[in-house]
Each structure stands twice: as C-alpha cells, then as structure tokens.
Amino acid sequence: MIRITTIIRGYSPSTSLYVAPWIVRSTYPAMIICVSPSGLPSIGAPKCLFGIWLKPWAKCRAWLFAGAIGVAAFPAVAQTQSEEPAGGEVRKNERQLPAVTVTAAAYDDVTEPYPGGQVARGGRLGLLGNNGVMDTPFSVTSYTSQRMEDQQAVTLAEVLKSDPSTRFTGQIGGVTDSFYIRGFPINEGNLSEVAFDGVYGVSPNYHLFTEYLDRVEVLKGPAALLYGMSPNSGVGGVVNVVPKRSLVSDLTRFTLDYASDSQVGGAVDLSRRFGEAREFGIRFNGLHRQGPTPLDNQKSRAEVGALSLDYRGERLRTSLDLIEQYQWVDAPTRPFLMAPGIQVPSAPDGRRNVTQPWAWWKSNDVSTLLRAEYDVSDKLTLFVNAGGTRTDVARFSEQTPTILNAAGDTSALPQNWKFQVNRSSFDTGLRAKFDTGSVKHAVALQANLYNDRIANARNSGTTVLSNIYAPIASPEQVVSAPQNVPKVSASTLSSVALADTLSAWEDRVQLTLGVRHQEVKSDNFNTTSGAKSSSYDKTAVTPLAGLVVKPWDNVSFYANYVEGLSKGDIAPATASNAGQVFSPYKTKQQEVGVKFDSGRILATLAAFRVTKPSGQLNGTVFAIDSEQRNQGLELALSGEAYRGIRLIGGVTLLDAELTKTNSAATQGNRPVGVPTVMANLGAEWDLPWVAGMTLTGAVNFTGKEYVNQANTQSVPGWTTFDLGARYKTKLYGKSTTIRAGVMNAFNRKYWSGVASFSTISLGAPRTVFASASVDF
Incomplete structure (x- = not known):
C-alpha cells in the first residue's frame, strides 16, 4: 500500500485540528509529516491536518512522490524563524542554524503578472521561448493562476471563458475540453492538442484540472513553425499550459x-x-x-x-x-x-x-x-x-x-x-x-x-x-x-x-x-x-x-x-x-x-x-x-x-x-x-x-x-x-x-x-x- 505524505508547516504533533469526514473517506492510508514552528519535521502525527489519498502507482513513481514530499519539510529548517525566544535563546529540542543567503534565480520577468494580476506580461512562443507581449508579433494572452483561483475555475474550459476569441464546444457535464479559436476547432477527438510547457503529447488527454496550472497561454492563429504540427491537425491557435513550479517563498x-x-x-x-x-x-x-x-x-x-x-x-x-x-x-x-x-x-x-x-x-x-x-x-x-x-x-x-x-x-x-x-x-x-x-x-x-x-x-x-x-x-x-x-x-x-x-x-x-x-x-x-x-x-x-x-x-x-x-x-x-x-x-x-x-x-x-x-x-x-x-x-x-x-x-x-x-x-x-x-x-x-x-x-x-x-x-x-x-x-x-x-x-x-x-x-x-x- 502506498502512502502519500502531506506537510503542514507551523503545526506540532500536539496540535489538534478537526478533520472533516468526507476528506478521510478512502481505503488508502496516509502518512502525515508536520513541521513545527522550529522547522523540524514530526512524522506520523495523526492530528496534524489531513492526508491526500491516491491509488497505488508503479513503485518508482510512488517512492518518488513519498520521498519528495518528505524532503519538502526539510528546507524549513534552513529558514530564519519569525518567532524567536527572548534573548535569542534556543528552545528545548530545537536546533540553531546559521543564516542562509538566498541567491536562487527568479522566474523570467516576461511571465510576471501584469497589474491587476489576471494576465502575465508575456508567455511561451514554442520554439522561440518566453517573450513579452509587446515584443511578440502575435495576439497572445496568458492567464495567471491568480485569475484561475479567483474564477474558481475547475478545468481548462472555465479558464478560457474570459477569452473573446475562444469558445468551449464541449458538453457541460462531459469529459473533454474542446474549443474553437478564431472559428477553427482544436482539441476535438482523443489526442489532446493542449501543449504542456511548450510540448505536445504530455498534457492529460481529456480534462485538465487547474490545481496544477500556473498559467494558461492562448496564442491565436496557426502556429506550425512555433510548435510543430498539432497532433489532431488543429489550426485555430495553440493553448499552452504551464505547470506550477516551486516558488521563491515557501x-x-x-x-x-x-x-x-x-x-x-x-x-x-x-x-x-x-x-x-x-x-x-x-x-x-x-x-x-x-x-x-x-x-x-x-x-x-x-x-x-x-x-x-x-x-x-x-x-x-x-x-x-x-x-x-x-x-x-x-x-x-x-x-x-x-x-x-x-x-x-x-x-x-x-x-x-x-x-x-x-x-x-x-x-x-x-x-x-x-x-x-x-x-x-x-x-x-x-x-x-x-x-x-x-x-x-x-x-x-x-x-x-x-x-x-x-x-x-x-x-x-x-x-x-x-x-x-x-x-x-x-x-x-x-x-x-x-x-x-x-x-x-x-x-x-x-x-x-x-x-x-x-x-x-x-x-x-x-x-x-x-x-x-x-x-x-x-x-x-x-x-x-x-x-x-x-x-x-x-x-x-x-x-x-x-x-x-x-x-x-x-x-x-x-x-x-x-x-x-x-x-x-x-x-x-x-x-x-x-x-x-x-x-x-x-x-x-x-x-x-x-x-x-x-x-x-x-x-x-x-x-x-x-x-x-x-x-x-x-x-x-x-x-x-x-x-x-x-x-x-x-x-x-x-x-x-x-x-x-x-x-x-x-x-x-x-x-x-x-x-x-x-x-x-x-x-x-x-x-x-x-x-x-x-x-x-x-x-x-x-x-x-x-x-x-x-x-x-x-x-x-x-x-x-x-x-x-x-x-x-x-x-x-x-x-x-x-x-x-x-x-x-x-x-x-x-x-x-x-x-x-x-x-x-x-x-x-x-x-x-x-x-x-x-x-x-x-x-x-x-x-x-x-x-x-x-x-x-x-x-x-x-x-x-x-x-x-x-x-x-x-x-x-x-x-x-x-x-x-x-x-x-x-x-x-x-x-x-x-x-x-x-x-x-
């Protein structure tokens, strides 16, 4: 049985929180890692918060998930604590660590949100890489994760409701996200034509859920030079989704x-x-x-x-x-x-x-x-x-x-x-x-x-x-x-x-x-x-x-x-x-x-x-x-x-x-x-x-x-x-x-x-x- 770990920073094993019954209704157990205010992980605390249950995968993927999520707790020990004891004393069972200077590179400026936070300043142009809207010879809109959250969008279809050149052609209550862009169909059939971080053949085939999307980029018009021929011969435009990646701040x-x-x-x-x-x-x-x-x-x-x-x-x-x-x-x-x-x-x-x-x-x-x-x-x-x-x-x-x-x-x-x-x-x-x-x-x-x-x-x-x-x-x-x-x-x-x-x-x-x-x-x-x-x-x-x-x-x-x-x-x-x-x-x-x-x-x-x-x-x-x-x-x-x-x-x-x-x-x-x-x-x-x-x-x-x-x-x-x-x-x-x-x-x-x-x-x-x- 595979165990997937959830990490909640700021809660100790003694913290008692209510767990809604519908959350825990599953046959798949969870291991919970809590990170206390000290930043040190505490494993196996059943009262921490909740677990995410997924069906068993192949062993390699399961261990990667469990191991990687566990590792996520440890960077917290390198953070400067916001709550220090008086006089700089170290609490019992806590570890004093030296300060760390952060020098990791930030994301490309052209993908930063535009004022208002609903769209980005630019996006990916396939072969050409990231480019700002004002330097792009195409009509491009990049919807941000903030926009998706505020829309309460569940799938890709709801994200693109805002786009005046795009219309959803699938059935409500159905299982596919299909569209017209500039009057031509894309993503119809059993081969997804949604690019994933600039690459065809990777995105889930039918619905794309917004939980893992950082941006949804819409390039209007044909784009064979930029992305290559689409899998299902769509020519109305390209929808490219950019996955969420680690942020500068935890x-x-x-x-x-x-x-x-x-x-x-x-x-x-x-x-x-x-x-x-x-x-x-x-x-x-x-x-x-x-x-x-x-x-x-x-x-x-x-x-x-x-x-x-x-x-x-x-x-x-x-x-x-x-x-x-x-x-x-x-x-x-x-x-x-x-x-x-x-x-x-x-x-x-x-x-x-x-x-x-x-x-x-x-x-x-x-x-x-x-x-x-x-x-x-x-x-x-x-x-x-x-x-x-x-x-x-x-x-x-x-x-x-x-x-x-x-x-x-x-x-x-x-x-x-x-x-x-x-x-x-x-x-x-x-x-x-x-x-x-x-x-x-x-x-x-x-x-x-x-x-x-x-x-x-x-x-x-x-x-x-x-x-x-x-x-x-x-x-x-x-x-x-x-x-x-x-x-x-x-x-x-x-x-x-x-x-x-x-x-x-x-x-x-x-x-x-x-x-x-x-x-x-x-x-x-x-x-x-x-x-x-x-x-x-x-x-x-x-x-x-x-x-x-x-x-x-x-x-x-x-x-x-x-x-x-x-x-x-x-x-x-x-x-x-x-x-x-x-x-x-x-x-x-x-x-x-x-x-x-x-x-x-x-x-x-x-x-x-x-x-x-x-x-x-x-x-x-x-x-x-x-x-x-x-x-x-x-x-x-x-x-x-x-x-x-x-x-x-x-x-x-x-x-x-x-x-x-x-x-x-x-x-x-x-x-x-x-x-x-x-x-x-x-x-x-x-x-x-x-x-x-x-x-x-x-x-x-x-x-x-x-x-x-x-x-x-x-x-x-x-x-x-x-x-x-x-x-x-x-x-x-x-x-x-x-x-x-x-x-x-x-x-x-x-x-x-x-x-x-x-x-x-x-x-x-x-x-x-x-x-x-x-x-x-």
Whole structure:
C-alpha cells in the first residue's frame, strides 16, 4: 500500500485540528509529516491536518512522490524563524542554524503578472521561448493562476471563458475540453492538442484540472513553425499550459471548495526551496473532489496528484513534472446530433440529462515531462525536453444522442468502450544570440519527434429513447466489456525548425523569420488481423515572418504571416484517383495589429485573415479544392483601469465563409459553429469601505451559430451573467481567502456551442461555487 505524505508547516504533533469526514473517506492510508514552528519535521502525527489519498502507482513513481514530499519539510529548517525566544535563546529540542543567503534565480520577468494580476506580461512562443507581449508579433494572452483561483475555475474550459476569441464546444457535464479559436476547432477527438510547457503529447488527454496550472497561454492563429504540427491537425491557435513550479517563498495552502448540487473538494498546494543557495525546488498539488453535480442523476469524482521538482543553478536549469489524475463520472453527458430536415428545438433546462442513470465513465491519465537547459555561455543555451502521457478509459454510456424531432425526442446507442492512448514527445535544440554590426540576432534551432498510439474496442447494447425536456430512464442494460483492445492507429510527427529574430534600433524594430520541415506518418490497422489498412507518409515546409515596430515604449505595431498544417487526405475508393495521398494541408494567416501598454491596461487590437483548404470530391476526382476563410477584428484587454477596479475581456467580430465547395447549396455559406460576434467582459471592484472585500462579475455573449454547412439548422445567440465576491483576511494569523460565486446567475437556457462535426452542446445551468483557502 502506498502512502502519500502531506506537510503542514507551523503545526506540532500536539496540535489538534478537526478533520472533516468526507476528506478521510478512502481505503488508502496516509502518512502525515508536520513541521513545527522550529522547522523540524514530526512524522506520523495523526492530528496534524489531513492526508491526500491516491491509488497505488508503479513503485518508482510512488517512492518518488513519498520521498519528495518528505524532503519538502526539510528546507524549513534552513529558514530564519519569525518567532524567536527572548534573548535569542534556543528552545528545548530545537536546533540553531546559521543564516542562509538566498541567491536562487527568479522566474523570467516576461511571465510576471501584469497589474491587476489576471494576465502575465508575456508567455511561451514554442520554439522561440518566453517573450513579452509587446515584443511578440502575435495576439497572445496568458492567464495567471491568480485569475484561475479567483474564477474558481475547475478545468481548462472555465479558464478560457474570459477569452473573446475562444469558445468551449464541449458538453457541460462531459469529459473533454474542446474549443474553437478564431472559428477553427482544436482539441476535438482523443489526442489532446493542449501543449504542456511548450510540448505536445504530455498534457492529460481529456480534462485538465487547474490545481496544477500556473498559467494558461492562448496564442491565436496557426502556429506550425512555433510548435510543430498539432497532433489532431488543429489550426485555430495553440493553448499552452504551464505547470506550477516551486516558488521563491515557501507555501502551504489548503483549500476547501463546494459546487452545487453538493460537490465538495479539498486541495493542497505545497512549495519549498532548499539547498545552500535554495537552488532545489519542489511543488506538490493534490486534489480530491466528489459529489452530485447540478445535472440530474450525475455524480462526479476526481483525484489529482501533481509533483514538480526543479533545479536552478548558475548555468543548468532542470525540471521534472509528474501528474496522475483519475476521474469518475456517473451519467456523463454527450453533445447532440440533429436529425436532418428539422429545426433545432429550444434549449431545455440545463439540469436535464438524457444520459441513462446507469451509464458511467472512468479515466486515468499519467503524464511526465523532463526539461533541461544549459547555458554554454551568456550567448548560447542548449535545451532538451522528453515526456509523454498514458491514458486509460473505460466507459459504458450512450454514444452521441440524436435529436429526432421538434419535440426533443432522442435516440442513442449504449456502448461499453475501452480506450488506451499512449503518446510520447522528445525535442532538443539551441538558442543563440550574436550581433552582425548594429543588428542583434536571436537564433533558435529545434528538432522534435512526437508519437501516438490509439487502441480501442467496444461492445454495443440496444437503442434507448429519451427526451431533452423530460428524460426517460430505461432499464439498465448488461453489456460486457471488450476482452481485447487492439491497436487502431499510430502516428509519428517529426520536424526540424530554424528561426531568427533580428533586432535593430534599440529593439524598436524586430523581424522574425523562420522555417520548419515537417514529416507526417500515420497508419491505420485492421482490428481483427492487426494488419495495416492504410498508411500516410508525407512532408511539408512551413514558413513564418513576423514584424514588431515600437515607435514608442508603450505602443507596438505588429504583423505576421504564418501557416498551420493538417494531415492530408487519401482519395476514397469512390474517386477515380482512389488511393492518391495528398501532402499536408496548409492553413495560411495574415495578421496586423497594434498593442498598447499604459502601465495599468494592456490591450491588443488585431485584424486577421485565415484560409484553410481541404479535400473534396469534385465530380469523380478527389482534389484539394475546398476552402474556408475566416477574417475578422479582435480586441482583447486586461488590467487595473483604476485603483481597485480591474477589467478583463474583449470582443471578436468574425466574417467566416465557405469560399470553395462542390455544392451550390453550401457555396458562400457560414462554416459550422462560427458566430459573427463573441464578447466577454469581466470586472472586479475592491470595496473601499470594507478592507479585503472584492465584488466580481462577468457577462458573456456569443452570436448565432449554424449547425450544418447548408445553414438550414442553427442555434440562437446567448448572453449569460456570472456574479461573485471574495474576502481576504487573517484567521488566527493565517492568510485566508473566502470566495463565492454563481455562474449563469439568471439560469439562462441555451445551446452553448457547436462542434466541427455538427454536434450541439447544452449550456450550464445556474451553478453556485464557494471556497476557502488558508495559507499556513
């Protein structure tokens, strides 16, 4: 049996604290290490606080977790104590230690929070590394952990609610975080397209929980040169999550949270630095949350353990991230398909759940990433990253239900599935700086390799009927789980990229030029014989040109030309050119914009045009002569408009069109799931007459979206309001933050989004959140 340790600084073995019964409900025991005010660890004190319980892992990971968490207590002995006995006497059983001078390097300035604390000053640009917003020839927003905590965001989908160019297309109560960015889908399917610290193939495959996230960075538009081709061919943009790493100051934070109907959770966030120069760091985040959700018949349970180790030396910097998460959902929801020839019925109450009460979903993700950077000199840095993810899914629930008529009747087929998804990623390269005359160069060279393998199998039950307004419970079916889970597909993405940023006139003019050579290999397999049923092996070259001009310190004009890559098609058997293999499709973007930094408000205004080709049958020939064009204007802003008043949000106006199709019925129509207007505005107000009290609110708007390419089915636009408050104070000398909020405060009934495969999702009902965080 594996024991995971929780460390609480400032409590001695004699301290007696209340332990809520729901926290300790587990078959997995815990060992507790308490750190007394003296800084010395006390092991095995059952009254210290609480334990985090996780299922047994492989021995190596278990010992690493237990050992690393135990080590986290020891740096405390090197800290200067805040409570000294009179006259400098040493208490009995305490150890007097010499003072330690802290010289560990801090994080890059460009990732520091902007005034207001909701976004960072910059973020990662893949191959190019970290860069400030004002020096970036793209539209980029980096949401901070402080923003996520104040939102009480549970998963990635809730974090990106604030982004005016991004819309969540998954189903509330479902198990995936899928999005549209600038009108193009990303993260749909079984291969996560969310980069983890700049690397594909590492992030958990379905939900990403915010407990282990330090920043969520959104780069809008294609980015094949910066990140390489995405695993599922998404081209709308890149979502990159940055994990929490050890802080300069030690942290021990415990959070209790609640969400309606009665979801209750507990989370711990521990951070320590140690070593002679505090060069070693450790951060642990643990979560347990379970209970009924706002949806009928649905219960959910999540368990997360995330460990980050790092070393920050004079020249060498390394980090190791380990994440394991489990999720169980009873009656998981699915988006809806529409039967042809009918109008989309009005949205039902968001609490209604057509999934059968006996349906369920279980998933387990294990993610690992090892990073290293070494400064050969002040001008040359070598880097290497290696990691991967394993995902196991078992579920017995309906496939996507189909709405059959205007009355809201549905039909769905229950299936017992098993999935296994294995992904790995490796990249290495260098970043160098040098001058040629008055021009400065920042060169980046990278080679990367990504692999994935999907295995799945299913057994089907019998069709069940229900209704979106009055769900019908059918008798529970007994369908056996698949005994064998054969490999169905495997892919390899490999590439080499080179980029150079040329700067002149005191960095007021910066030109970035780059090129990536991308190879795409994929195989599909016969699930019975295991033989290859089809193969794909093609290459493509994709460029980048970006320009930043800063006539003033607080204004940047920028422009870019960049491409995205999608896997090409193989002509179908019905075509006269059956079997022809097409090179990767190239999505092309042209963008211009201006950025303004007042010191309190950061704003970006962009105009862009994106064209995405695809293949289609034209007569009897399959050819690349289909095209979607999205163009628009985008305004994003954040910051502290006035002392104590913070804003975040923006608006996106989209003109999207199917510019080339093989049918007069679809030519010139709007693409599926792309609204004309998306707008968000969030505000916070620190009440001047109540110290520590903040009122919060947000309004979210999305315009009408079409469900099919013929534009005969659509969902109407919608507006929702979120309200909340938080209060920061000290309880018994401990910093405490209490938060409460309500999402969809007026309980709007609405269809929240349309995915690229023409499914519609039901919006969340009114949902109440509350949490309390205490720093020990």
